[in-house]
Amino acid sequence: MNRAVFIDRDGTISEEVGYINHPARFRLFSYAAEAIKLLNESRWLAIHTTNQAGVARGYFTDEMTGIVHQELQRDLNGAGARLDAIYYCAHHPSIGEPPYRQDCDCRKPKPGLIQRAVADFEIDQIKVG
Numbered sequence: 052m053n054r055a056v057f058i059d060r061d062g063t064i065s066e067e068v069g070y071i072n073h074p075a076r077f078r079l080f081s082y083a084a085e086a087i088k089l090l091n092e093s094r095w096l097a098i099h100t101t102n103q104a105g106v107a108r109g110y111f112t113d114e115m116t117g118i119v120h121q122e123l124q125r126d127l128n129g130a131g132a133r134l135d136a137i138y139y140c141a142h143h144p145s146i147g148e149p150p151y152r153q154d155c156d157c158r159k160p161k162p163g164l165i166q167r168a169v170a171d172f173e174i175d176q177i178k179v180g
Contacts, residue, residue, distance in 0.1 A: 054176040055096035055135075057165055058087070064099075065123070072111040074122045084130030096135040096172055099123075100164040103139045107147030116141065136171070138164040 061067045064083035071077050090097045103116050120137050127133055140157040156163035168174065 052176065053096060053172050053174045054094070054178075055098050055168065055172065055174045056090055056178045057098050057100050057168070058134075059159075060099060060101040060123070070105040070108075070110045071119050072105065072115060074119055077119050077122055079123065079126045084127050084132040087127055087134065088130065088132035091132055095178075096174065097133065098168050098172075099134045099137045099139075100159065100168070101137075101139045102159050103141050104143040104146070104158075106141035107143035107151035109147065113141055136168060138168055140164060 058064055061071075064080055064087070066078040066080065068076050068078065087097045099120075105111050106113055106116060116139060120139075123137075124134060138157075140155060140159065140163070142151055142153050142155045142158050144152070144154040144158070146152060155161070157167070165177065165179075169177070
């Protein structure tokens with residue numbers, strides 16, 4: 052049995068500061084690593100899902116999103132915690148240029164990101180946070 056908690060980023064495990072177009076703008080909440088570590092220890096998968104439409108809007112690149120997520124993992128790892136996976140949607144249904152301008156199934160609240168993780172990890176029990 053694989054169980055997972057799906058965790059948003061901005062305002063949930065990190066400060067809501069608007070579009071994070073540079074790693075210096077990313078600030079993990081002080082309690083986030085300990086909370087995720089508890090999930091790790093209880094054998095729940097900690098899976099991060101987030102909309103990052105700033106890519107579609109041209110505010111930052113996919114590469115920058117990856118750099119910010121590396122920083123997130125580094126911060127968590129330094130505190131003995133880990134995310135088991137990161138899934139993000141860079142699309143927007145009406146802004147930007149293809150391939151980012153599209154009405155996709157992965158832009159939350161649509162379930163595409165969670166469905167992908169469920170398939171990838173054979174998850175049969177979920178919680179969303």
